[in-house]
Amino acid sequence: MQSPYKSRKGVRSSAVAYASKRDLTPEGIFDFFLPCPRGLEVALAEEVTALAAHSSTLRAGTPTPGGLPVQGTLTDAMRLNLHCRLPSRVLLLGGSCRYADAEDIYHLARDLGWEQWFDVTQALRVDVTAERSPLESIKFAALRVKDGICDRFRALTGERPDVDTAHPDVRIHLHLREVDALLYLDTSGEPLFKRGWRSEHGAAPLKEHLAAGLLKLSGWTPRDVLFDPLCGSGTLVIEAAQIAANRAPGLNRSFGFEVLRGFDPSAWAALREAARQAVRPVAPGQFFAADIDPANVRMTLDNARRAGVGGAIAAQQGDVIDAVPPVDAAALPAGQSAWLISNPPYDARIAPEGQAADDFAPQLARVLKQRFAGWHVGLLAADLHWDRALRLKPRRRIVLFNGPIECRLMLFEMLAGSARGQV
Ligand SMILES: C[S@@+](CC[C@H](N)C(=O)[O-])C[C@H]1O[C@@H](n2cnc3c(N)ncnc32)[C@H](O)[C@@H]1O
Incomplete structure (x- = not known):
């Protein structure tokens, strides 16, 4: 050259x-x-x-x-x-x-x-x-x-x-x-967190690559159950269901390299076809979502359908304060765990519906301790000391950035047979 x-x-x-x-x-x-x-x-x-x-x-x-x-x-x-x-x-x-x-x-x-x-x-x-x-x-x-x-x-x-x-x-x-x-x-064109399935936005959707990161860093595995009781547009459960389905995140979109010289269209077609063949079905009963806003529940289901995992995700309207576990963690087969992973409305962008922000953390903690015994919990918080408001001791606090915002992924174990949710 x-x-x-x-x-x-x-x-x-x-x-x-x-x-x-x-x-x-x-x-x-x-x-x-x-x-x-x-x-x-x-x-x-x-x-x-x-x-x-x-x-x-x-x-x-x-x-x-x-x-x-x-x-x-x-x-x-x-x-x-x-x-x-x-x-x-x-x-x-x-x-x-x-x-x-x-x-x-x-x-x-x-x-x-x-x-x-x-x-x-x-x-x-x-x-x-x-x-x-x-x-x-x-x-x-x-x-x-x-x-x-x-x-x-x-x-x-x-x-x-x-x-x-x-x-x-x-x-x-x-x-x-x-x-x-x-x-x-x-070589990407549109950023890769745009997977091609999101047509609407919740008030503060998690970006897809950050959602995938939360799943990876928390220790959730593709065999495990996942429940997001504050699901918004459904990013976490959709990302998880796609991982369980072995569905490549780029199957639904185009890329910048497709219009560049030097890229081989037949190699690209072969890669896409192999990725399509690798997708496996995911049975219902593993991925659960809920949100207080019924419009968000509809959006989650629509997004899930477009993401190719519609049949895998159950979503319903509900207040997290009334949430009950969608599966009995103690009854899961060996090698399968139950996870609640979410990004609650911890910051000024969204106030929890119908309650003062100060009440929300202790109420959520009470729900987790009293009803989610045996569950692993991962919460993303931009308030770096949100665990204090929750009054739960995290097993780990992982530093993460949501764009320029410094956050913590806080991991908790809700002990089975105990009202105390800490290790
Ligand atoms: C930060 S957003 C979650 C965004 C979501 N992870 C996404 O990717 O779109 C928090 C969500 O919690 C919901 N929410 C607020 N208070 C709630 C409550 N008490 N019970 C259930 N959902 C609630 C809001 O409607 C909002 O969708």
Whole structure:
């Protein structure tokens, strides 16, 4: 991949074009970065490592705060997009350079061989993230990336690609570290937590990758029963039922890589078909949801149907304060446990219906202690000391970020044969 430009002293010498060093063949190995909610990095490494059992070329790197570096082929990128529940994107590293100002970043963008991946008729969007960047305006740096790409295409073809922030064909990500700028080509398109089944939103839906993370970090397994008595749009039970059904999260949606050059449509069709064949039926009686708002119950059932797990989920209207266990935990066969996992309305976004926020935690704790003996409980709270309001001692408190909001996943064991819910 050749630059149509002369080198610029100082910058070109430090620019590294990773993607351009490799042939665009199915065997070529690329560097990827998979961003994920902070707190899920190690779980993501385990997810990618499990997927790597099906590919001799896919390798998880060492988790870093906010994501995971991965190496693999373009077919592995399709695999990651189709099967991974925890990342928000699969970003292909195009190149990087040391930078002092936005002009260095302009030259990096201008020197990478974007024409190998897309053409001038495809509309662009450039996003930027930064950690400790000394630049005054990271938005201006993103603008210079766009200029660099457009100038490159103009030099090659006489035309510039359009920018379309709402419906781009191609997304580019600029990540600014303190001294390094990294440019990525997004292979996902819409973020991966958009699984393609959500048509309506509850007041504060959990993002699907965070829901999958709660399930993974709590210790829930695909054999176990799950009850979310504050289900909202049903994200947790839908995610869990899809996992139990071995239903790939990306089966219902399209991806950015489908419009990029270098991706192999027949390999993609084969991966999708194999994923479809791997889906197994889930019998009713394992996944239960409830919400005080009947509209949310309807939304959960509609979402579940669109997610391909409609038959697996029972949902009903009800106040959590009146909730009773949908199964007897003591009567479950060996190897199957009962889990109540939820994100209660702990913060200012939603007040629990019909009660003062201060009353809600102790009432919920009483319900758990008195009626859910033998259950494992996982509650996500943005109030870092919500366990104090509950007056329950968690077995574990796991640090997680819901976007920028620091949260705790609090895990409790409700002891069988006791009114006390702590270990
Ligand atoms: C933070 S939202 C849960 C979001 C859900 N995890 C999702 O992904 O859409 C909390 C939910 O609790 C419900 N809720 C509030 N008070 C309730 C109560 N007393 N009993 C049952 N549900 C309640 C609200 O209607 C809301 O849907």
